[in-house]
Amino acid sequence: MRYVLIWLENDEQVAGFLQHAIEESGRIDRMGYVLAIRIPQTREFAGFVMLEIDPEQKSTAEVGCILLPAYWKSGYASEILRALLAFGFGDLALHRVYGKCDELNLASAHVMEKCGLQYEGTLREHVWLRDHWRSTRYYGMLSGDYSGRVENGTPVPSSGDSSR
Numbered sequence: 534m535r536y537v538l539i540w541l542e543n544d545e546q547v548a549g550f551l552q553h554a555i556e557e558s559g560r561i562d563r564m565g566y567v568l569a570i571r572i573p574q575t576r577e578f579a580g581f582v583m584l585e586i587d588p589e590q591k592s593t594a595e596v597g598c599i600l601l602p603a604y605w606k607s608g609y610a611s612e613i614l615r616a617l618l619a620f621g622f623g624d625l626a627l628h629r630v631y632g633k634c635d636e637l638n639l640a641s642a643h644v645m646e647k648c649g650l651q652y653e654g655t656l657r658e659h660v661w662l663r664d665h666w667r668s669t670r671y672y673g674m675l676s677g678d679y680s681g682r683v684e685n686g687t688p689v690p691s692s693g694d695s696s697r
């Protein structure tokens with residue numbers, strides 16, 4: 534959780550987070566998707582993933598993912614982000630999907646770049662995060678950039694018009 538903005542450091546905060554996840558799952562006009570990550574073969578809990586639609590701009594959503602350390606560097610986050618892009622641009626018909634990370638979070642930045650999100654800029658030292666000023670890197674993809682195709686583990690950009 535070192536580089537993550539959300540605080541899940543005591544039972545009360547975890548309960549509030551889970552309550553939000555449960556309530557959203559029952560809403561007809563669902564805005565938040567907080568989903569458990571499970572390893573298919575073993576059903577082990579490996580972390581959670583989020584897709585949150587912006588209440589002010591419902592064609593946009595933020596995505597994020599937190600894995601337990603035992604599951605890092607096995608390609609799960611890349612697989613998950615590709616699935617979220619398919620869900621966001623497919624089922625939800627979003628125009629823009631974005632992610633953000635602490636500039637010190639090299640793993641997160643690498644996952645977003647690898648999945649084809651474009652680096653859009655850095656908000657410098659805008660928040661004190663536990664022990665340092667956090668600068669946040671923003672990455673985004675537009676529906677017109679998304680082709681859904683992956684070749685040799687690399688997303689193939691759409692040749693279409695990203696203004697739609």
Ligand SMILES: CC(C)(COP(=O)(O)OP(=O)(O)OC[C@H]1O[C@@H](n2cnc3c(N)ncnc32)[C@H](O)[C@@H]1OP(=O)(O)O)[C@@H](O)C(=O)NCCC(=O)NCCS
Pocket residue numbers: 534536537597598599600601604605606607608609610611612633634635638639640641643644647
């Ligand atoms: C960030 C996080 C989700 C990455 O998950 P992951 O499953 O390890 O990522 P992947 O295995 O898909 O790795 C994708 C790429 O990033 C690289 N990578 C992973 N961890 C890295 C690290 N600590 N430093 C540099 N590169 C890293 C991998 O080597 C891989 O590159 P490659 O395909 O070129 O070999 C995971 O480290 C995590 O949950 N961290 C804690 C929570 C967090 O920071 N979440 C993101 C909030 S913005």
